[in-house]
Amino acid sequence: MYSIAKKTAIFKKTAALLSLAFLLFCEGAEAGGRYVFLFIGDGMGTAQRNAAEVYLGEARRMSGDDTPRKSQLVMNSLGQEGTVSTNSLSGVTDSAAAGTALAAGRKTVNGAVGMDPKTGEKFASIARAARDMGMKVGIVSTVFLQDATPAAFYGHAAKRTDHYGLGLQLTDSGFEYFGGGGFIRPAGRDKNRRDLYEAASSKGYEVIKGVEGASSGKVMAVHPKLSGGTMPWAIDGAGGPSLADFTDLGVRLLEGESGFFMMIEGGKIDLACHANDAAAAVHEVIELDKAVARAVEFMRRRPDDTLIIVTSDHETGGMIFDAKGASGADLYRTIAGRRGSYAAFERKISPKSGAKIDQYLEMARLHFGNTVTGTPSVQKAFRLSMTARARRESMEPDYKKLYGPYDPFTMACVKESDASGGIAWTTYYHTGKDVPISAAGAGTDFSGELDNTELFEKIKTFMEGSSIR
Ligand SMILES: [Zn+2]
Structure with a gap:
């Protein structure tokens, strides 16, 4: 016979073991990981999104489809809506400082990627944080991958124009997937450096053209028709895989128990808006939206563990939509009438x-x-x-x-x-306008007025939920 005291001790021990087992069981049950899609429409302000929305609506009406729909763009139907302020330490931001703020939650000066050039402090990005948590990471863009926005997620440079140095950092990142654009000047400015694609291969990356035939492991999948490391314009109809296809490939390569973080940039929206080309911009917004649609499909399979964010780093061009009271049909005719x-x-x-x-x-x-x-x-x-x-x-x-x-x-x-x-424009450069943010994700809130430095913690909290929820 046990004494009362002994019985209590055994009971306590058993209870402790049981609760430990229960905790372990919960950990195991929640080991499915979390999945983050961060879409950045470079230069994509409210007017750019509205123009694409109206164009698509008119296109549907012209094709005889009159069924009412809340929105045409998938990115406009995610549920959470807010705005993001974008200023950098230099004032109106460039893509380097804005990319850094989105990626690392820290303000810096224009031209700097992932660091403070005065103190030399390097900021850890959300992609790096994901990797430290054991998640897989993918970086996808329509422009060259050493450009400021993608680089802010894997690199650090006092000057964004250090394309070769950033390219080497890409090959050293260990991130599992890079897709869409490739390297600009892969042999350096003077064409006398080691080829960056070769460097990527030596670091274990399988470099493929297009989206077929990639094995698992580390993959760099580039569009077969790159110019300066950048994908062709959607409006020019050059063919080949789309941004959505590169997003799909990312899902195929990265999906698994450990979860993933993927940044997908519509980088040419900015280039179109710099040149005040509304038709090219609208087509690039639609390209990005098709990629967002793939993420929404993914989310149907994993509704509780997926976060989708669509935002921008800044507005470009000071685009004014409906400047003279032109109708949606006028906008449709203009954009549909463009050949390139x-x-x-x-x-x-x-x-x-x-x-x-x-x-x-x-x-x-x-x-x-x-x-x-x-x-x-x-x-x-x-x-x-x-x-x-x-x-x-x-x-x-x-x-x-x-x-x-x-x-x-x-x-x-x-x-x-x-x-x-x-459509009218006020500048060939960036503006200080707030940009829209849309999001969907269980237990998250990206609505209201945010600053671009606030996304980092919110995304990190969501990613950490995979083990503490
Ligand atoms: Zn930008």
């Missing part, structure tokens, strides 16, 4: 003495639509385009303000085309 990006047209224009505008206007109408006419501003731009670059500023003192770094005739045509769809 500003960049595709610009490549055809070079100074030529004695060139006649009529022939060029015909070319412009084929590319930009019939709304392009020979207004005085188009004629003036044409004369500048046919003049050697060095002489243009003496002909037009406001040259840079009017045309930025672009071909004048192309810009004049783009602006006329955009205006016919009710």
Whole structure:
């Protein structure tokens, strides 16, 4: 017979063991991991999203589909809606400081990636935190992977233009997946460094073109038609895998017990908006949205463990939608009437003495639509385009303000085309406007007014939930 005291001791021991077993059981039951999709539409403000929303709505109506839908863009239907303030320590942010704020929750100066160049402090990104928790990591973009936004998730550089150094950091990151764009200047600025793709291979990355045939392990899957490490414009219809396809590949490679963090950037929205090309921008927003749709499909399978965030690093161009009260149908006609990006047209224009505008206007109408006419501003731009670059500023003192770094005739045509769809722009650069954020995820809240440094902790808390919930 045990004494009462002994019985109590045994009972206590048993209870302790049972509760330990219960805890272990719970841990085991929750070992499914967590899955984070962070979509960044570079330069994607509210007007850019609204223009894509209206364009898609009109496109559906034109095709005879009148069924009411709350929203056309998947990113507009996630449920949580808020805004994000974006200023950097330099004022209006660039992609490097904004990427750093989103990735690491820290403000820095423009041009710096993942660090404070004054103190030399390097910031740990959310992708690194995910890796430290044993999760897998994927970084996907439509632009080259050493560009500021993707680099902010794996690298540190005082100057974002240190593309070669950032490329080496990519190969050293250990992240399981890189997709979409590739390396810009893989052999360095002077083309005398070790090829970055080779460096990636030596670090265990399987480098493939397209999205087929990747084994598990570490994979770098690049679009087969890269230019400067960047994917082709969606509006130019070059074909090949889409951003959504690269997102799918990420899911295939990374899904498993340990969970994953994936950052997917629509990097060319920014490039289109820098050039004030609304049609190219809308097509890139739709590209990004198709990738978001794949994440939503994933979430149906793992509703309690998936977080989807769609936001932006800053607005570009100061896009004004419906500037002159043009209708949605006008916007649809303008965008549907476009045959390619500003960049595709610009490549055809070079100074030529004695060139006649009529022939060029015909070319412009084929590319930009019939709304392009020979207004005085188009004629003036044409004369500048046919003049050697060095002489243009003496002909037009406001040259840079009017045309930025672009071909004048192309810009004049783009602006006329955009205006016919009710779109105007205020700048060729970034603005300080807040950007929208949308999210879906059990137990998360990304609504209301946020600062770009606040995402880091929120995402981290969600990721930590995999073991403490
Ligand atoms: Zn940016």
